[in-house]
Amino acid sequence: MKNSTTWILVLSLCSFNALSAMRCGQKLINLGDYKGYILAQCGEPESVETRTKIVGSTLHHPRRTLDIHEYEEIQIEEWVYNFGSYRLQHYLRFENGILKEIRSLGKGH
Template identity: 40%
Template sequence: MNRLNGFVFTLCLLFSAPLFALRCGHSLVQVGDYKDYVNDICGDPDNVQSHYERRGNINRADATLNNFNGEQQFPNSSFNVGQSNYAEIEVLVEDWTYYFGSERLSKILRFENGRLIQIENLGRKRRRY
């Protein structure tokens, strides 16, 4: 039973949200935060790289538009079963790099349209001038 408790405890630690957060001062920055909040907490990044990515999204109509009796739920809709829509959108992607010195791991924070989506460790690298 002790082994099972230890295993469950380890899984809880691995999948807890603060484990994948960045500590700046006394505050935590987590995935989903806005870049203005991150800038207020952590300060200006040491390096910023930004670019736009075009992403496509396909919406397909399938049998879910029909109810259980086989009738259309939205009979006046111009979107029929079997049709699909394709839309492209531009997403602003920004990579912020923070160098915390040789004592802490350097981090890259990736933002998409102003929201933090990923925190990546770079290791203990020295700043290059």
């Protein structure tokens, strides 16, 4: 019973697409790294998409004598690295220049 539970856990972790690190040559890229550092370690990505996201909130006073609007514009960049047919492609998402997500996209080309 214990062995089957262990194998199920291992297989589920292997199939999970989100990663917290990616290797570029001898360097390890981690969540929280800056865009410039990753460019220096890994070179130019195969593709880059840029967009802006607005997040915020509005606080209302119960008698409506005071409304506070707080909004922040976040620059989102999505990069794809393709390291060739023998390695996996990787998706990287940056928010304001800081790496927030790494995902494996499957075998490269």
